[in-house]
Amino acid sequence: MNENLSADRPSFVTHLECSMTGERYEADKLHGLSKVGRPLLVRYDLEAIGKAVSRDEIAARPTDLWRWRELLPVRHTKDIVSLGEIETPLVPIPASGGANVLVKDEGRLPTGSFKARGLVMAVSMAKELGVTKIAMPTNGNAGAALAAYASRCGIETIVLCPEDTPEINVREIALQGARVWRVNGLIDDCGAIVGKGAAEGRWFDFSTLKEPYRIEGKKTMGLELAAQFGWELPDAIFYPTGGGTGLIGMWKAFDELEKLGWIGSKRPRMYAVQASGCAPIVKAYDDGVEHADRWENSHTVAAGIRVPKAVGDFLILRAVRESGGKAIAVDDDAILKAVDDTARQDGLLLCPEGGATLAAYRAALADGLVSESETAVLFNCATGLKYPMPEATNWLDRHGEVDFDRL
């Protein structure tokens, strides 16, 4: 029924290259990081894509992630492991944000978060390349997405998460067929164990940016924005930044779209949003350096962006700087207030990381970095339903006299 999942469409991947050195790597083979320990980027024959398909043809296809097939790495339609990756809506938040503030509500994706974009691509490629066992560190949502897609196509998965990962995430991962372990540490501690096992050949390492295809999945956020805004990009993007795959991916998408001639040279200013309790990218940005030091004693209510050290730090910083944006840290009180305001005033329940983007937008507005007349997109990376909400208990006795004036 959905032709995107049944039609044979050509793939245009030519090779992969090291994001640091530009060294070339062969396509259609399993890869982790490059020889210098940095992420690999997938490269396409953009000229051939431009001849094969137009942006209008893509716009006319069913509205899901797979309509971008020519710009994605999966070669064979049969290898697509789909759970219904719809295009996520842009929801205005006029009361809590402003007249030109739109939330890209990524909580509508499978497993309730934008991690589905990266993992649907990475798992489909793993299937295509014959992987049978995967391990991954996660703060919660990525593990849930991996478990869902991998179970769906029969790949065995082991997921390691920090000890204080919310119960709902751990249960969801297990229920969706992965083996999940709590580790007394943070996500990079989990990552170290995954890396050690991978080095011993026990499994394939699915850490953010350590395999090359999650970034291609996250890239679709940028492709969708271009289509949703009529092939003109918004003025500013506020993106909750942990590993930063999405920010890097969108920046790559805009570059590919411009080379295709589907958008012009206008770029949004990219604002990388972190929590003040874990802000390595903000510190590196402020210090004017290219790489970020590990952030010690990380803490924030926005667990999804509690990433002390990102392997793609230089790519995040490069995109932020090239765009004329900034890295911004916000504290937990501002995050929680933003979540509360948006729910109460606009009826939209953000996750804490989504709340962080509104808090950062408010700070940027106060600092004159953005104006109210500019169009700003905030990324709500997961459904707010996965996170704790304040207590609320009123009791009404139906057997007694109901005091209607009290209701």
Next chain:
Amino acid sequence: MNENLSADRPSFVTHLECSMTGERYEADKLHGLSKVGRPLLVRYDLEAIGKAVSRDEIAARPTDLWRWRELLPVRHTKDIVSLGEIETPLVPIPASGGANVLVKDEGRLPTGSFKARGLVMAVSMAKELGVTKIAMPTNGNAGAALAAYASRCGIETIVLCPEDTPEINVREIALQGARVWRVNGLIDDCGAIVGKGAAEGRWFDFSTLKEPYRIEGKKTMGLELAAQFGWELPDAIFYPTGGGTGLIGMWKAFDELEKLGWIGSKRPRMYAVQASGCAPIVKAYDDGVEHADRWENSHTVAAGIRVPKAVGDFLILRAVRESGGKAIAVDDDAILKAVDDTARQDGLLLCPEGGATLAAYRAALADGLVSESETAVLFNCATGLKYPMPEATNWLDRHGEVDFDRL
């Protein structure tokens, strides 16, 4: 950006009529139940719709609920209170269901459930008709949707729910700006209090089918299915049935689409799915009667279909019988097993009510009511993330020697 939310489009409502007697009621006025206490149905000038728009024009619009505008009651675009009502995807569940079984995943809608369809329409109409205060009984999800949409447009809301409504629902309702009360009783006990206050003129009663527009919103499930299946309907639909608004709405949609000439006369067999601990419609179906008695001592894990008495009982039963379908009860063990199987084998986390539809499909298959070669659609009415999941705790000490063979 989304022309569905900005373009002026004509409305074709001619009047409302009593679903029991056919008595005519004026459009553009506030209505509750008809004089005989039954639901009102909205009627359109279908001939004029057919002249104003084609099914291909609708298919070419942005893919959300508002593309069906000519078949919906909202007259003024400015009254649309939208949170991004995307078309929900059809997700195959080959392992737990079968090769031709598709889940319509309604958990992707705003507030995570299909209640958003009914409430976005009812609230938009309430806004259009000048309502300022609404009360509603709910088992949880409807209250969350009402709170979100009403808060978004400044309508005051009071929500009453049974005492054992899950904490997550109560909190979500409160966080989204409604006043919420737990009542020591079931949903119809809550409904009695709401009705009493409405009779005293304290608020407008938003109970299922007691205002005429929720059914028009739920109707879009049928409209979407027609478009998604290329204007030919599936063979069977399994629908979790509490108040039954969605089943009644889909049946109405199919009728309108046929009159428009957009589909033929083929109808899916409609299977109304209930829990064996609360199965008034199943009993009435088996007894061959037109109305259902109140079900005493209701209990089931699928709280969303724990509705002891439905005001639209005769409409549900009529649609089920006309379609050649059946009302089917499934027990809690079968429901929980279906949820578990689908998560583990297909990576899709259903809500218990969604699990009930798979359990009913399996029973229907075993009884020869459906065959494996027929296309069946199961409605997953909410995201599984709103419901309890089994515990899952493994601990791994990163300071010690990791026993990789154990992972």
